[in-house]
Amino acid sequence: MGGLKTEEFIVNMGPQHPSTHGVCRLMLTMDGEIVKKIEPVIGYLHRALEKICENRTYAQCIPISDRFEYVTAMSCNQVFSMAAERLAGIEIPERAEYIRVIMLELNRIASHLIFYGVTAMDIGALTPFLYGLREREAIIDLFEMTCGQRLTYNYIRPGGVSKDLPKEFVPQCRSTIAMIKEKLNDYEGLLNENPIWLARTKGVGYLDPKLAIAYGVSGPVLRASGVDYDIRRDDPYSIYDRFDWKVCTRPNGDTYDRYLIRLDEIKQSIKIIEQALDGLPEGNIKAKVSPNFKPPAGENYARVENSRGELGTYMQSTGEKKPLRVKMRGGSFCQLQALPHFGTECFIADLVAIFASLDIILPEVDR
Amino acid sequence: MGIYKDIKNLILGMRITGKHLGRHAITIQYPEEKWTMPERSRGVVVLLSDKETGDLNCTGCLLCMKACPSAAIRIDAPRDPETKKRTLLSFSVDNTHCCFCGLCEEACNFCAIKMAGNYEMSVEDKDTLVWDMNKLQEMGRDVPYVDTRKKKVPKPKPTAESKTPAEPKPSAEPEQKIQPKSENKNDNENKDTKDEE
């Protein structure tokens, strides 16, 4: 049998493919079912957001930042506003800080719910996707009640937040959080100990911590490889140091741990939101900042921990009302760059599972 | 032994999906049942008109045009030199450009523009999405809004166009209202004096 001539063939996974989240093409060199080499081809979703931002005032940059990473648009607003506030030296009122933390953590839960549904669907279980989206709808209704939009919120502004919480927000938020905490048992029962799920995800796509750090991988993917690094605690921003919550890490860095860590993070976010809701102070919600304010010359790289890792914005201003340079750094960009180095020598079914577990979305990669 | 744990978990999975089989479905049948949008939901941009006189609140101050990040609003409101008043000729919103961010609503001091909750805008021909003043006014006819303009005591003879909405010397600006410091020097339109300052 040794003399059988076999040759590798190239398969295009994408750009129109059911399991690439957004438009991304992976050129796979395959030997039968085994993936030998991956070469990501990106740029299908490049909208030159950074060039657009250079032509807008700081307040007008916020709707652009929503489109940078639309699954967790709140964290994009937050990172843009933080960069602008640091440039202009604006202090945010107490109540705005609390509202921001509540909104950011709600958005993280909503993003992890999408992750849960999409990863399960990519590995074949079609029902968890609908359960995940059902809970997410409850959170999206909270967002729509406060800022009016369901996906691109344009809610967190340099200087605070744009509108105050409506009266019925806090009770509805508490009931939503309680409902999600109770629904998590359904999620875990459905998949966590399922032998087929374990067979498909345990030990698949091992990401070595050193490789992760070398390629700038961040967020839950990094923590699932055992590296205890979370920007909310290590490069503190906003008022996360007032709440007691734990940075959860998982030791062995395979797809199963990347899945479990996101369920842990949902629980931690629920804890943060409950404490933030209890401590919500009164007061105004926005520092007095005119829409086209002019920050003094300077530059700054603001970082936020969102559900896909570190979301960074470098902003340089020269005293005019439009930023000179805005650079957006998303977590998925580095994870997609690291994928060819740890996603090979596996079946195509495993590659789909690894790609889903990295929770890569393409607007963040192509900007 | 492993096999019992596996079978137990497989049955647990079936129990969870079976449990949902009995529950009532939570989706609504769209065209028949419609979702009631919350009060603040940012749907389509409309122009509001005064409750009594019925004509537009808009005074043509161009603040919303400046605030719009995607240049969706086009206003033609020339200022006739002697009365220093702007008369609004045309106001059009290009819904293909509008990104529904709500910045125009926040920039307006005269409750003239609002994002109503209506989201059904599907059309066959893209050009019909560029709405002119009448369409915007008619869309905004029944949109409820809180009139926060400071009513000027109507002068004995009401001037031809709508009442001058704000006194020359506005009292202390409320906290939320954003100070329209629009000293944009490179205003290539005709010299825009500091209106309402």
Next chain:
Amino acid sequence: MTKEQLQTAITEKLGDKMTLLDTGRHDLMYEVKRENLLEVCKTLKDDESLAFDYYLNSHGVDTKEKFEVVYNLASIIHKTRIDFKVILPYDSAEIESVQTIWPGANWFEREMWELYGINVLNHDNLTRFLLADDWDKGFPMRKDWDAPGFIRMPEL
């Protein structure tokens, strides 16, 4: 490890090569000459007291009269953060690749080359990956870039 300790550690290890700028808000912003870039990066990464092993981001900036290449780094062990920039004149806009020190820099430098035209020396895969394959209208992120059909935001 507080900012001051970091600052003293840097001046002690790389005093002459890294000059502190005052434009950095909230983090330390240094300036590095182009010729000793690789040496600075190596010491930043390998020195235990600095240990900047976590490469966050690098990108180009076009300030209308010169290019700047800004690097943002972080240290996982000491939980510190630092930025530094390299000034490049318009005519000779090229810089060595730091990809051998931090493998994560590969795509960032590739993007900088594609959008700014800053040539990156001995980079292993300097090809186009964000813009269209047949893109021939120059480097879009430059301030002086213009192309037919590029509609600017109307100046109001």
Next chain:
Amino acid sequence: MNGIIAFGELHGVFAWLYDLLASTGLSQPWLDVVRYTVLGAMMFVVLALIALFLVWWERKIAGHIQQRFGPMRNGWHGWYQTIADAVKLLQKEDILVDARDKMVFFWAPVLCFVVAFLAYIAIPFGEGLIVADLNIGILYIIAITTFTSISLLMAGWGSNNKYALLGGMRSAAQAVSYEVPLVASILVIILFVGSLSMVDIVNAQSGFMYNWFIFRVPFGPIAFVTYIIAATAEANRTPFDIPEAEQELVAGYNVEYSGMKFAMFFLAEFVNGFTVSAIAVTLFLGGWHGPLDGSFLPSWVWFFLKTFAVVFLLMMFRWTYPRLRVDQLMEFAWKFLVPVTFANLILGAIIKYAGWYW
């Protein structure tokens, strides 16, 4: 059933029809030709309707499992949604890839469609309701149902598409490795019936419910469970639907098919699901026998009730479990199912020899 027409039994009706036909005076061979063409056409219409119903039923169950309604638009709760889909697929353009292997590409759906219906010749729907009571019934059915994997391989190769090729290869590997446990779990039953004919198998389970082979502890339940697992693999249903794994291989073997050809594959898949459940009911759940001796419902109603129960079980699998990987699937078959079924066979033989069965 000596000729008295019990309430609702249909075999009397067929006997009367045959006498009517015989009275027309045709010679015997012509009589058989007409008889079997009419029976074949009737069988095809009944099964096509069942398949259409199954498609609709699966979409409704999937909907309600996922807390949504499923098809609601066409007719009350969307009852003619599948018919609308069939008509849509009928008039859809049939896109043919130029680089295809013409003969193989054309005949693959035809083979898959025809084979799916051929298995029903030997399946008894009720008392006397069987097209041809072959004395090698179950052997014929097993032989015929393996043809579907050949047609998937042909589809995979014929459409000259890398994804389809992968799908085809997977279906071949899966069919081969799940045929062995399927047959081994059936052999245990044949051991106790002594004849391959399906009617004899059902008659061996007559009487009260505990006579059904599923309740013949210890070999019955084991055989039933292994049969159901191997059958879901044969019918290409989750968690073994790797030949047509949407998330990995876009659409597996039927990636290049559109219009009526795709409808054939789609319908054949559901008919296979029904075949597999029908065999499970005939072998393990007492065919057309009701739970009590001489029950009140007509026999074919019992058969359909039980078969739809097994189909419901297969559907619950599909909407609960993720999908296995190719090598795990093979490993599970060879390292777990085959030893278990062979051990079960030996256990059955010992019980038969020692006579501890009822």
